[in-house]
Amino acid sequence: MSAVATVAKGSPLAIICGSGSLPFAVADAATNSGRSVILFAIRGAADAERVAKYPHKWGSVGQFGRLQRMLNDAGCRDVVFIGGLVRPALWQLRLDFKTLTLLPRLAAAFRGGDNHLLSGVGDIFERNGFHLLGAHEVAPEILVPEGPLGKTKPSERDREDIETGLGYLRAAGPYDVGQAVVVSGRHVLAVEAVEGTDRMLARVAELRAAGRIPSAAGTGVLVKAPKPEQDRRFDLPSIGPQTVASVVKAGLAGLAIIAGETIVADPAEVAAAADRADIFVVGMKPGTTR
């Protein structure tokens, strides 16, 4: 145990809070396990109405100095990043002085793709005496378990598509592309990069409507997995009811994620939505491909 971790015991957990419902799932899970939490909500990203129900402070991206002061004032050492955050252009930020002094290292992190950026930001927090935790470490119950989440199971054909998808993601991993791919009949239909999973699935839905997808509706799989080099403290893949809705609109048979390495917002609702649409949502054992 490091000195930081010892100090952190009993201190409130800081949740740096982006968009979506995951920050609140993490906050609730940590609270249920007996830990107090403070949300540091990111302006323009976090859901203000829901933030208001928790102890919270507001801040902007690029104001590391201000954030550091707020964290110290609140006595926080353990920090979790969670929720969506569109990576802003550097010149769109109103940087505070502390952030300016960090700029050379941030700029280097920015050049190398998402993994490098996030690891770079993580290092900066650690060097400033904070302890950066993954959401899965403070709220393990938000992780996808192994096996199907609802009643539907992947078919043999679906398992072949999952295998192809995981193989592709592994091969593309060193290039720090997206975390997700759509495969049907072992044929890669779409690859996620900067646009994100929902926009990629919307593209598949459009291509299908335009007759550009050769396989029948109700076949094909969304496969989502962490990048091999990904800093799991930041950016585990996540799914929620919205993902199920997008998979249904794209006309796919289901979706596969990695058990223990994927966050699920609202698992009961995900399972219910999958059952209503008769699609599968399956947590794959890490290291397997089928």
Next chain:
Amino acid sequence: MSAVATVAKGSPLAIICGSGSLPFAVADAATNSGRSVILFAIRGAADAERVAKYPHKWGSVGQFGRLQRMLNDAGCRDVVFIGGLVRPALWQLRLDFKTLTLLPRLAAAFRGGDNHLLSGVGDIFERNGFHLLGAHEVAPEILVPEGPLGKTKPSERDREDIETGLGYLRAAGPYDVGQAVVVSGRHVLAVEAVEGTDRMLARVAELRAAGRIPSAAGTGVLVKAPKPEQDRRFDLPSIGPQTVASVVKAGLAGLAIIAGETIVADPAEVAAAADRADIFVVGMKPGTTR
């Protein structure tokens, strides 16, 4: 020389003609080299107005028996496939009898992604006594030469992006994904799969307009290369003035293709459009990455 190739000498070249202007560039090049041509235009794909200026016949996808009769009637042995063709769903086809007898092999080809499909179709032509040629074999002057096509050259930063893009395409090659990728600051911004190059570039333009691209406008490269396993008789990557326009709209610095393995429609207009927009269009030596 096979018997087929001997018979083919002096017989008209059959150009199976999809969408876009490439079929006409090939037809003109073959005609200029002293060979007679007949266009077999694909209904719903080929440009009817331009087809009308050449000796031609119309046919539909899935009517292999009819095509075979037309080719034999015209005394054609050498066949070139060229131009865009959206892969149709099997059930959208009105298949003739000959095609029905080929269905088991076509269905097997359909399952394995584009490369397998095209190689499968190629084998069927060869087994039926035709000689399938690549467009580059009958019209080598339509291939991109080495070096910049216009006045602008890639910068050192652009060359790093080209290296990353070619590396990515090589890594993803076994998965038979698309032929193109957009890279900026060594970060993969978009990957082409079923949607095609123009739609991928439109996506980059939209993401940039939405502030989702962290690098400045005027940086980043479209990199396009044949898939490693690709049957080059069918589906060499191609660029034209439209590609340059899409690269400009996406706010990129330029585009890189492989010399001798990429077809360029209207090279003079491509160079002029690149010069007007001050972007580079560079033919990379095959096997190099920078």
